[in-house]
Amino acid sequence: MQINPGPLLQAIDSPEDLKKLNRSQLHEICDELRQYIVDVVSVHGGHFAASLGVVELSVALHYVYNTPYDQLVWDVGHQAYGHKILTGRRDNFVTNRKYKGLSGFPKRSESIYDTFGVGHSSTSISAALGMAMAAKYKGEDRKSVAVIGDGSMTAGMAFEAMNHAGVADSDVLIILNDNCMSIDPNVGALKEYLTDISTSPTYNKVRDEIWNILGKLPVGKNFTRDMAGKLEASVKSVVTKSSNLFEALKIRYFGPIDGHNITKLVDTLTDLKKIPGPKLLHIVTVKGKGYSLAEKDQTKWHAPGLFDKVTGEIYKKKIDAPQPPKYQDVFGHTMIELAEANDQVMGVTPAMPSGSSLKFMMEKMPHRAFDVGICEQHAVTLSAGLATQGMRVFCNIYSSFMQRAYDQVVHDVAIQKLPVVFCLDRAGLVGEDGPTHHGCYDIPYMRCIPNLVVSAPMNEQELRNLMYTAQLANNNHPFVIRYPRGEGMMPEWRTPFEEITIGKGRKLKDGKEIAILSFGHPGNFAQAAIRELRTQGIDPAHYDLRFVKPIDEDLLHEAFGKYKKIVTVEDGTVVGGFGSAILEFMSKHNYQAEVRILGIPDRLVEHGTPKELHRECAYDAQGIADAVRELMKEKVSVLAG
Structure with missing residues (x-):
């Protein structure tokens, strides 16, 4: 679909072109710019309401x-x-976030x-x-x-x-x-x-008068700029x-x-x-200025996806069967279940009640779930303070944003051994938001801290059970649960709670010659890869470790004792992450094996859909199957012969 900018906007390739307009044309260029944003975002997606609100400011800044x-x-x-x-990217704007x-x-x-x-x-x-x-x-x-x-x-x-x-x-x-x-x-x-x-009203009435007076005051030897500033402050304080x-x-x-x-x-x-x-x-x-629906419901229209700009209908995928929920929604609804059963459960989030789905608990139990604003450091230490009084606090922060509160995790939680539960939403590659939002680093930066439990669920049932385990009275450790953005795997996800033994993984499948060790949601990619590989005569074992700290050494002894070829899979950086933990175990116990580590490479990964980025980083089902085939190339060649 061809999207054409208005006649004035079509001629602006830089702010220098904008400056050629006379002041009477600025209203028109604002209208055209706002309409162009609506046209492009409605068809191609992206953030929406925020940019509509600063159209006039954007024009004024580059004009002045x-x-x-x-x-x-x-x-x-x-x-x-x-x-x-306005700065030369008009014609490429349709590629925004793609x-x-x-x-x-x-x-x-x-x-x-x-x-x-x-x-x-x-x-x-x-x-x-x-x-x-x-x-x-x-x-x-x-x-x-x-x-x-x-x-x-x-x-x-x-x-x-x-x-x-x-x-x-x-x-x-x-x-x-x-x-x-x-x-x-x-x-x-x-x-x-x-x-x-x-x-x-008083402040607004006097404001312009102050500016005008100060603009006309004689600033010289007897009336300095400092004196003018003091007068301005004095008048303002009166009103x-x-x-x-x-x-x-x-x-x-x-x-x-x-x-x-x-x-x-x-x-x-x-x-x-x-x-x-x-x-x-x-x-x-x-x-959302200029688009009435966005003005009325600004949260909904922050990033609505594709929509009909005339009717305001937000397009949704057509589905023929029950779909799995988003991990964050499973978190949000599970919080209510846990809180109803345990009056010590509380929730904290730094300005992400909708994104994290803590909003469900905030609506039902406003005295036990709190949005503290864009203040990750405060969120962590507030949670620590609540924990000193016996509260079981689930502090929900996006993985990328948790980096801002790292000092508080170490000093205020881990050193004091306070049982705060950190739910790291958006762990791994988040998609179109790109490198500023990817949750790449939480596995290394959390697993190196003493006293922390670091876990990741492979599906919704595992998330619920990890949350349940974390709030039990017999858990006295800070507890990290990391999970990805978006949809999980289980349409029927509301399963009974079961306690998980901390530090214990699970063997999902025996195999021959090679084993896949996975951590978290990418275990589902491994299962898809195994289905493909079995049609080619390759039969990998599969272990879901669940915990990277403490790691299940019994399960690893079994894996390294039986298999001499190992593939590790994680949705985090390969530097210092889950794969590194496996190599540390192998070295510590003098095992000899060929190990291939799959995950986010040691470089900045740009934006794209999660599927595109998983493919680029080669830890999707195809990437896992390719890695297994590479390690098993002698067997593959024999079978092919």
Whole structure:
């Protein structure tokens, strides 16, 4: 399907072309840009509502600033589609998030306009401040701008950056895009604070008068810029109930202004370019602006998949038989079952109640399940605090995002031997979100920590049983359960709970000459490979280890005692992961075997569908069968003869 941009947008191949438009045409280019995003995403998929909310801001920034010389940093990246289209990627935008196509996020290797790679939140202020400090050091008149959403502002890293920006005396502009949403509705005191600011009629009335007065004051020997700043702060403090948070950090605050008024945005940004030092512009926007259904249900339309742009119907796969649920939904419903049976069970997630499906428990038991905002470190230590009081806390964090809370896992949980259960959703290759979201590293970084149990279910029944085992009173260890994004294997998944002996795997099948050792969901790929191989006269054994720490040494003694050829399979990096654990066991016990390790290679894997990426990394069913055939090539050649 051919998707054509509007006449103005069709002529814009760079921000220089955008600057050729007169101000009266900016409303029209915003309309065309918004429509083009709707047209492309409805047919090709991708994130949706976030970019619609910053169309006017995207146009204004590239219209006013001299990008890419001026440095523009987008936080998270869900909101950067308009930016990509305006910076030479319009015609390739249909490849967004597709295998070998454009990344769904800003990416330095993709464009000189993408000044900083982002995929997770709250990094923009730190990065932009670093750029501003470098410009000052080199004597460059280069502007640095960070665009951060109010959801991302909840993270501690954003406050750390602002704390430094206030004293760094560098020319950085922070644009706070306030729409009361990240993926799910924002939570916490900061949301309430921003609401107070944006709805204060007195503050809004006086705001522009302050700017106008300060612009006309004589700044000279008897009236310094510092004095003007103090006057501004004093007047602002009179019309607000309490001191302005940002002003308290010595960051000049401007706003709030309407983020969909392109004329006001251009005028304001033009004025702010002339004001040196750290400053924050607070804009108020609507996530999903211009598409009414997205405005009404912003969580649903964050990334809706393919849809009919006219009717709003979201297309779903046609199914003829019962389908297995998503692993995250099994987690969410199982949490309710466990909590109903055990009043000590609680749930915590950092801003992912929908993605992790903890929302089910939050709706039914709001006093026992909590969204703490984009604050992974806090989520872990909060869980540890609850655990000291006897609570059985399931802390659900995406594998990639858990990296941010590693210190807390070590110091606040493992050292104190607190039985927090870490459910690492999105473990392995997650697909179209790409390398910023792939859960590649949790097996190595978790299995090296003393006192942790590290496990992975092969299917939904195993996930339920691992969750059940983790919350039992006789488990006194921190417990990691990693599982992939998306659909599992069992349409009839709601099975009775069974306790699993910690550190014990299972032998799924005996075989001849060669064994496959799998960890987690890729065990299903191994089973598919075995079915194919048996038609070729090759009969591998199959062991599902379940645990990488503690590892089932009895099962491994059996495998290495019977088989001299071993293939290991995991959905994690091959460096230091499950396969490495197998080699360590083999070395420790002086076994001799040919071992082939399959998993995520020691390089960054780009985006694509999970199937495409599993094939690329050669640990899908075909890759496993190929590895077995390679190890068994002498037998294959004999059979062929």
